[in-house]
């Protein structure tokens with residue numbers, strides 16, 4: 001395990017695995033281009049090691065050039081791709097092969113293709129040492145791939161985390177073992193949102209509330225908001241496929257989070273199963289599901305009070321509230337067994353002063 005800035009990284013690919021992948025790409029390119037003199041264009045900064053080792057494996061006539069683009073800041077792709085250095089050689093009528101260290105979402109690639117679209121090249125191909133097929137947008141064909149890797153933040157062999165790690169001979173991946181992922185469980189009005197606000201600061205976690213996400217989308221009148229509105233207005237659950245996708249997007253937007261509080265999700269067994277499967281692909285897991293317990297009459301009073309302040313239509317009408325409880329009893333309550341079977345279910349008394357309840361939750365978390 002190594003530490004770069006504030007993060008820990010664990011070994012992912014050995015020197016030998018990388019060398020084999022580089023050779024594979026070089027051999028495939030050679031099979032197609034050894035009889036002409038292609039121009040290889042390395043994409044700086046990350047690809048410098050790949051280009052160097054690639055050329056050692058590619059012992060045929062060729063020229064080499066570089067472009068410099070940037071899109072990562074820290075652990076998240078900013079989406080801003082700038083061209084900092086252009087290809088100067090006369091490339092008209094030549095075969096150009098881009099040498100990328102890694103292709104993930106495909107944003108950088110789009111910019112590159114745009115950059116070369118005006119040049120009248122003979123052929124334009126893309127070779128990438130690492131390739132995250134899971135998240136690649138699929139817009140353009142990647143002609144040569146070294147290794148298909150899962151959607152993990154990696155460093156080493158030219159790749160950096162805030163400029164550190166480029167000189168490592170091996171590739172390391174972000175170690176997320178120390179994450180805490182919690183599900184806050186409980187009926188509407190049980191205090192999940194209120195408690196999540198305290199816990200997220202106390203334990204440096206990212207709070208994801210599916211209810212808040214829906215409300216945000218409704219407020220901004222997005223397609224998702226319009227879709228969810230009719231269900232939410234009635235106090236029904238929004239269909240699983242919509243909610244699961246929204247939740248996954250929210251997690252993916254926070255690759256550097258040190259853990260998550262899931263509030264209001266999962267609410268059905270299908271959602272719980274999808275969450276487990278999704279977290280597994282990220283080498284993450286739920287550490288605990290904590291239920292805030294309170295009886296219906298207390299909750300109804302709380303929700304009606306909240307409705308006066310928040311203006312939430314689903315909090316203002318007792319019949320809608322009761323429908324939400326029915327949805328909970330029928331679809332969400334069975335999750336208790338689901339998490340108990342995994343030994344992850346904890347129950348906390350949700351009646352009392354806010355700080356007392358936070359204290360009860362903290363006790364559970366600290367014993368994990």
Ligand code: AMP
Pocket residue numbers: 188210211212214231232233235236237238239240243263264265266267268271314324
């Ligand atoms: P909440 O703020 O968590 O009480 O959620 C408000 C409403 O959003 C719910 O009554 C549902 O209509 C919808 N909603 C929130 N989370 C989910 C979920 N996990 N599955 C389905 N619907 C949800």
